[in-house]
Amino acid sequence: MTSTQSKWLEAELKYDSRVVGKHEVVMTRGQGSVVWDESGRSYIDCVAGYGVANIGHCHPDVVKAIRDQAERLLVMPQSLPNDKRAEFLSELVGVTPAGLDRVFLCNSGTEAMEAAKKFAITATGRKRFVSMKRGFSGRSLGALAFTWETKYREPFGEAVDNRNVDFVTYGNIEELRAAITSDTAAVILEPVQGEGGVRPASPEFIQEARRLTQEKGALLILDEIQTGFCRTGKMFAAEHYGVVPDGMTLAKAMAGGVPIGAFVMTADVADRMPAGGHGGTFGGNPLAMAAGVAAIRAMKREGMAEQAREKGAYFMEKLRAIQSPKIREVRGLGLMIGVELKEKSAPYIHALEHEEGVLTLQATPLVVRFLPPVTISREQIDTVVAAFERVLN
Numbered sequence: 001m002t003s004t005q006s007k008w009l010e011a012e013l014k015y016d017s018r019v020v021g022k023h024e025v026v027m028t029r030g031q032g033s034v035v036w037d038e039s040g041r042s043y044i045d046c047v048a049g050y051g052v053a054n055i056g057h058c059h060p061d062v063v064k065a066i067r068d069q070a071e072r073l074l075v076m077p078q079s080l081p082n083d084k085r086a087e088f089l090s091e092l093v094g095v096t097p098a099g100l101d102r103v104f105l106c107n108s109g110t111e112a113m114e115a116a117k118k119f120a121i122t123a124t125g126r127k128r129f130v131s132m133k134r135g136f137s138g139r140s141l142g143a144l145a146f147t148w149e150t151k152y153r154e155p156f157g158e159a160v161d162n163r164n165v166d167f168v169t170y171g172n173i174e175e176l177r178a179a180i181t182s183d184t185a186a187v188i189l190e191p192v193q194g195e196g197g198v199r200p201a202s203p204e205f206i207q208e209a210r211r212l213t214q215e216k217g218a219l220l221i222l223d224e225i226q227t228g229f230c231r232t233g234k235m236f237a238a239e240h241y242g243v244v245p246d247g248m249t250l251a252k253a254m255a256g257g258v259p260i261g262a263f264v265m266t267a268d269v270a271d272r273m274p275a276g277g278h279g280g281t282f283g284g285n286p287l288a289m290a291a292g293v294a295a296i297r298a299m300k301r302e303g304m305a306e307q308a309r310e311k312g313a314y315f316m317e318k319l320r321a322i323q324s325p326k327i328r329e330v331r332g333l334g335l336m337i338g339v340e341l342k343e344k345s346a347p348y349i350h351a352l353e354h355e356e357g358v359l360t361l362q363a364t365p366l367v368v369r370f371l372p373p374v375t376i377s378r379e380q381i382d383t384v385v386a387a388f389e390r391v392l393n
């Protein structure tokens with residue numbers, strides 16, 4: 001380890017809260033699907049910020065948009081209209097499913113989920129929610145109520161109030177039908193469960209969720225924080241299922257790497273929130289707006305949804321060709337891919353990073369999750385698959 005590396009790593013470990021486990025490496029630069037550490041070592045990045053860098057690290061259009069906006073205006077709260085915000089809202093509503101044309105802007109996925117929860121309550125006058133076992137909705141106390149894994153909730157005890165949440169088995173239509181009642185404000189559903197193990201929903205499950213919520217006067221809210229923005233081979237995963245929800249939570253890749261979140265909804269939902277009933281300081285800030293305009297335009301211009309579809313099929317075909325008794329299943333949608341092993345995945349994730357220069361992440365203890373930039377090349381995919389095969393053997 002060089003003295004510079006030890007200096008930066010030492011400082012981060014010394015002053016950070018350390019609630020998040022740290023790798024022993026200092027990343028300093030990224031471009032496209034590659035990041036470099038302090039020593040100049042390169043890594044093919046299939047973490048991409050937990051599914052943020054869909055358009056690749058430091059996409060030139062986003063870099064230029066940030067640079068230009070930084071010289072014009074960085075700070076403008078939502079109470080004061082701004083040209084970039086108007087441009088972003090138009091760009092976003094131009095790609096969301098028809099009817100989802102009202103937007104609450106914020107700065108992260110969990111904030112988007114908090115907003116969704118409040119808008120659902122005022123839109124329906126109801127307080128109960130249906131969420132999914134293995135679902136992940138965020139770490140704030142409100143979003144945690146929808147998050148299944150007890151390890152995320154236990155340290156906070158009753159501060160996480162999920163007494164009004166009914167959890168159902170993901171994919172189980174009978175449980176879903178029984179759980180949605182006239183007290184249900186909304187069903188919260190990831191079209192593909194991400195952190196919960198990369199599990200695509202069946203079309204029947206999502207379509208029945210849409211039918212049942214309409215029948216019972218509840219909202220269907222799709223959590224597209226990880227599946228959104230070309231990740232699964234469509235701009236939004238909802239399109240695979242032919243379903244238009246009442247609302248979608250969005251974040252991660254929406255602004256090409258700049259922190260951002262949004263709850264997009266129908267006018268019916270938006271208009272039931274009392275004026276001033278929700279808000280925030282940084283939501284809709286001009287910097288995130290400028291980056292978001294550039295990112296969405298790049299996704300469209302470069303056909304990134306189709307890229308994710310084609311490359312995802314190629315990636316999964318190559319993974320499925322690996323002959324290894326350790327692999328239980330390769331699954332996913334587009335470039336949201338999980339390989340479930342018959343043993344803990346952590347040692348293989350570690351070996352991929354340290355021996356092969358490939359970054360991957362977990363999605364439950366047995367699953368290696370691959371969330372590469374959509375711009376990854378087939379050669380880089382081949383390199384990743386060969387590396388994975390080597391660490392498995």
Ligand SMILES: Cc1[nH+]cc(COP(=O)(O)O)c(CN[C@@H](CCC(=O)O)C(=O)O)c1O
Pocket residue numbers: 050108109110111113136137138139190194195223224225226251252
């Ligand atoms: C589906 C989903 N919903 C909500 C969130 C919360 O978004 P945010 O507040 O911007 O993090 C995330 C983060 N998913 C990552 C969890 C990161 C963490 O450990 O926390 C992930 O999938 O790893 C999701 O994947």
